[in-house]
Amino acid sequence: MSQNTKKHHEPLIHIVKRDDMVWWQAWGIRLAAIVLGVLLIGIVSAVLTGESFFEVYGIMFRGVFGRIFEGKTSMLWKFGQDTVILLCLGLAVAPAFKMKFWNCGAEGQALIGGLAAMFCMIQFGGKLPEWMLVPLVIVSSIIAGAIWGLIPAIFKARWNTNETLFTLMMNYVATQIIAYYVYIVGGGSNVINPVETGALPVIGKSQYLLNILIVAALTVAMHVYLKYSKQGYEITVVGESQNTARYIGINVKKVVLRTMMLSGAVCGIAGMLLVAGTDHSINKDTVGGQGFTAIMVAWLGQFNPFVMVLMSALIIFLRTGAAKVADSNMLNSSFADISVGLVILMLVGCEFFIQYSVRLRRAKKGVEA
C-alpha cells in the first residue's frame, strides 16, 4: 500500500506576488496607511496629553498654519520654506537612490555646499560687487556639494566600496569641518553673525518666496531629467540591473559618477538656499538631520518628484504639528520624530500589500497533497 500517511504541514496563509496593481488602488492603500498612521498619532497624543482626540488635530493644524483664516500668512510661508528644503534634499537623493546608490550623505553634501556659500560671502563680501558675488556663491556651493558627493562615488565605481557607510561617515567629517570653521570665524563663540553680503535677494512679500520658486523649478527639471532624458533612462537601467546596463553598452562607472555629482550638486543647492537664502549664517545643525528624512521622502515618493512634493509637505506638517501638540502640553517636542517615524513605518510597510497579495489557505477537496 503506497498510501502516504504522513501529514503535510501547510501554512495557513500564503503570499503571492501581484501583477501590477492599478495605480488608484495602490494609492488607495498608501492613503489608508497615512490615515491609519495619523489616527495612531492622534490616539497616542490624546493618551499622553489628556487632550480630546479631535482637539489634537486642531492644535496640529493651528501649529502648522497659524491664523491663516484671519489672513496671517507668516506660518504658511514657514511651512512652505521647510517643505521645499526637505523636498530639495529629496530631489537630490532621488536619482542616486533610483540607481540603487544609497546616498546617506545628503546632510554632509548640503553642509559643505552651505559652507562654500558662507566662505564666499565672508571672504569676498565687500570686495566684489553683488552682481558678481551672488552667482559666485551659487556656483561655488554647487561645485562643493558635487565634489563631496563625488568622493564616495569614485571609490564605489573603482573598488565597489560600500557607499552607505562611506557617505554616512562623510556627514560627520563635514560636520566637524563646519565646527572648525565656525570656531575660527566666530572667534570661539560658536556663532557666526549673519552676513548680508552675497545673500540671495528677497523678492515679493516673503524672504522664502525665492527659495520656493527655485525648488519648484528644480522639481520640474528633475522630473523631466529622470523621465524623459537619456541620462535619466540610464539611471533607471543601472538601478534595475547593472548586468543589463553593461550588456546594452552603458558605461556603469560613468553613470555612477555623473549621478552622484548631480546628487551632491543639488544637495549643495539646498545648503546654499539655507545659508545664502535664509539663515545668512551657518552652524553644525543648519541642515538638522534632514538628509535622512529626505531619503525617506524620495523612497516614499517612488522617485516621482511631484509625489515627493506631497510627501515632504506631509512630513513637515506632521513634524511641526506634533511638536506643537507636545509643546503646548509642556512635553518634549521630540514627539515630532516619533510621529514622523510612525507614519513612515506605516507607509513603508504598506508597500507589501501593494506588491504581494496574501491568500488564506483554501480547503482542497479531493486533491491529494
Add this chain to the structure above:
Amino acid sequence: MIVEFISRAILLSIPLLYGSVGEILTEKSGHLNLGIPGIMYSGAIGGVIGAFLYENACGNDLANMNPFLAILIPLICSILFSVFMGLIYSFMTVTLRANQNVTGLAITTFGIGLGNFFGGSLIKLVDSDLPSIALTKTSKFFKAELPFADDLGWFGEIFLSHDFLAYLAIAIALAASFVLSKTRIGLNLRSVGENPATADAAGINVTRYKYLATCIGSAVAGLGGLQYVMAYADGVWSNNAFGDRGWMAIALVIFALWKPSMAIVGSFLFGALCNANNYVQGLGAETQELFKMLPYVVTIVVLIITSMRKKREHQPPESLGLPYFREER
C-alpha cells in the same frame, strides 16, 4: 595620565562594542540594520524609565533600594525596549520585505525621538517633582567596582575598575565570536546571511534565524545605550547626549571585518580616538574640532582598504541588504 587615558578610552568604547556586536549578529543574517542608533537610544531610555520608576517607588531613598532589583529592573526594561524595536524592524524587513535602508532610517528617527521624548517628558508624565532625571543611586549600583581594584595601582585602574556591563560586553563579544565560528547555530546563521536560498534548501528555517538574529542583536545593542547612561553619564539623562555613537558602531562592524572579537580591539581604538583630543598637549579648541573627525576618517580609510584588498574572508555577508522571497527563485 596615560593610565587615565586608557581607562577612559575603555569606558568610551563599551557602548560602541555593544552596538557593533549587535549589528554584526544582525548583519550575519543578511540584514543591514541602520536602525541601530535608534535602538541604542531606546535601550537607554528603557533602562532610564525602569530605573526612574523603581527609584520613585522606593521614595528616592537609597536605603530602601535592593541592589539586585535596582540592576535587574533597568536591565530588563532596556532589553524589552530594544527587542521591541528589533521586532518592528524584522517584521518590516523579513515578513513585509520592506527596503532595509529605509526601514532602518525610520527606526532610527523613531527611536531617537522615543529617547528624547521620554527623556524630556518623563518627569511631567509621572507627575514627579524632581528637577531632572538624575539616577545617581541606580548608577551607583551599576558602577560598583571590584573591592580590591584600588589597591592594584595602574593595573587595577585599567583592567578592574569598570562597571559590570563593561565586562559583560567583552563576554558577549567573545561568546558571539565563539557561536558564530564554532557552533552549528553559527554556521546556519552565516549560511542564511550568505545565501538564504541555499540555507532554505538545506532545511534551515530562514525566517526564524533572521528574526532571532535581529532581535538578539538589538537587545545587545540596546545594552550599549544602557551602559552609556548608567556608567558613563552617571545616570544623568540629557537629550542627544548619546550623539552619533550608533553610527560609529555600525562603522565599527566594517572595521572589525564582521568579527565580534575584532570589534573589541576596534572599539577600544575608536574609544581612544574619540578621546584623544583631550589628551594631546597644546591643542587649540579649533584643532580639537578637527581631531574629533579622526574616528570617521579612520573608518573611511578602513572601508577603502578592505574594499581594495578583496580578501574573501573580509567581505560582508553575500546577501547583505537583500530581501529573501522563497517563491522568487
